[in-house]
Amino acid sequence: xxxxxxxxxxxxxxxxxxxxxxxxxxxxxxxxxxxxxxxxxxxxxxxxxxxxxxxxxxxxxxxxxxxxxxxxxxxxxxxxxxxxxxxxxxxxxxxxxxxxxxxxxxxxxxxxxxxxxxxxxxxxxxxxxxxxxxxxxxxxxxxxxxxxxxxxxx
Amino acid sequence: xxxxxxxxxxxxxxxxxxxxxxxxxxxxxxxxxxxxxxxxxxxxxxxxxxxxxxxxxxxxxxxxxxxxxxxxxxxxxxxxxxxxxxxxxxxxxxxxxxxxxxxxxxxxxxxxxxxxxxxxxxxxxxxxxxxxxxxxxxxxxxxxxxxxxxxxxx
DNA sequence: ATTCAATGGTTGAAACGTCAACAACCTGTC
DNA sequence: GACAGGTTGTTGACGTTTCAACCATTGAAT
Numbered sequence: 310x311x312x313x314x315x316x317x318x319x320x321x322x323x324x325x326x327x328x329x330x331x332x333x334x335x336x337x338x339x340x341x342x343x344x345x346x347x348x349x350x351x352x353x354x355x356x357x358x359x360x361x362x363x364x365x366x367x368x369x370x371x372x373x374x375x376x377x378x379x380x381x382x383x384x385x386x387x388x389x390x391x392x393x394x395x396x397x398x399x400x401x402x403x404x405x406x407x408x409x410x411x412x413x414x415x416x417x418x419x420x421x422x423x424x425x426x427x428x429x430x431x432x433x434x435x436x437x438x439x440x441x442x443x444x445x446x447x448x449x450x451x452x453x454x455x456x457x458x459x460x461x462x463x
Numbered sequence: 464x465x466x467x468x469x470x471x472x473x474x475x476x477x478x479x480x481x482x483x484x485x486x487x488x489x490x491x492x493x494x495x496x497x498x499x500x501x502x503x504x505x506x507x508x509x510x511x512x513x514x515x516x517x518x519x520x521x522x523x524x525x526x527x528x529x530x531x532x533x534x535x536x537x538x539x540x541x542x543x544x545x546x547x548x549x550x551x552x553x554x555x556x557x558x559x560x561x562x563x564x565x566x567x568x569x570x571x572x573x574x575x576x577x578x579x580x581x582x583x584x585x586x587x588x589x590x591x592x593x594x595x596x597x598x599x600x601x602x603x604x605x606x607x608x609x610x611x612x613x614x615x616x617x
Numbered sequence: 618a619t620t621c622a623a624t625g626g627t628t629g630a631a632a633c634g635t636c637a638a639c640a641a642c643c644t645g646t647c
Numbered sequence: 648g649a650c651a652g653g654t655t656g657t658t659g660a661c662g663t664t665t666c667a668a669c670c671a672t673t674g675a676a677t
Binding site for chain 1: 654655656657658665
């Protein structure tokens with residue numbers, strides 16, 4: 310920003326919105342994580358397994374997982390390694406690109422997310438979705454999309 | 464949830480809202496963190512220093528900091544220790560409760576956040592606040608407050 | 618005064634995330 | 648076909664976060 314421009318500080322309403330939204334996210338994720346722990350999964354495990362489950366062939370490239378989850382590639386790689394150690398997922402060489410790997414859930418992985426999903430979804434409903442009107446949900450999605458579309462390319 | 468109740472899965476709109484909101488938060492925090500790194504602070508450092516700066520006497524109890532930031536006490540303790548090592552904050556025994564500590568920013572800490580704040584706020588504006596209408600911000604705050612108020616006590 | 622549950626905070630170990638460096642492969646161009 | 652530059656993913660080091668165990672102090676009840 311230009312040195313000569315005086316900083317436009319945030320108004321109380323602006324600060325409050327950003328702060329409360331962050332706090333909300335933090336607390337919800339923490340809650341969901343504690344819940345999932347009872348089923349032997351972390352929230353991150355759940356996200357990965359859910360993403361794999363969404364795909365027609367049940368596999369995803371490492372980079373693609375990263376893009377979907379908003380994780381750096383390195384983070385994906387480390388996390389997949391840990392999940393692999395625990396027998397939740399498996400890596401196979403990508404047939405069409407020799408640099409790449411396909412990640413897929415093992416039977417144990419599929420069983421784990423199937424066991425955890427109902428309680429997880431129920432919690433998302435109880436503490437988030439069902440507290441809001443369709444209109445509020447629409448605005449949230451709209452806002453998030455707007456912000457995401459305006460992020461710097463990197 | 465009752466075993467007999469069939470799971471009400473999320474609709475696409477509900478999934479999208481939750482997913483995009485989380486993604487938005489993740490990306491914004493990452494962006495702000497990279498920004499602040501140029502001024503030698505992490506996003507977490509910034510939050511702590513900002514919170515201290517908000518207080519009339521410039522001090523806060525460890526637990527109080529945790530409540531405001533949504534951090535577990537242990538996390539606060541560890542983080543304050545690291546910041547103390549770097550000379551950004553200082554602990555003093557709480558005069559009214561011998562168990563407690565008061566955290567306060569050092570001169571270096573105050574200088575650091577003052578140096579970082581303008582660019583930080585500008586980024587929050589550019590990539591969040593200024594992209595949204597007052598009405599959208601109002602809904603965000605309203606939603607976050609609703610959700611936070613309905614969290615389980617723990 | 619003594620006990621006892623609750624609170625405030627710290628610690629160490631383990632899981633997690635980021636960063637920079639790197640190796641392997643792909644793609645286009647000459 | 649060889650080179651240049653970009654892409655894919657891994658690794659190790661290091662900082663961060665969680666979890667459980669723990670100690671000291673407080674406040675309330677007896």
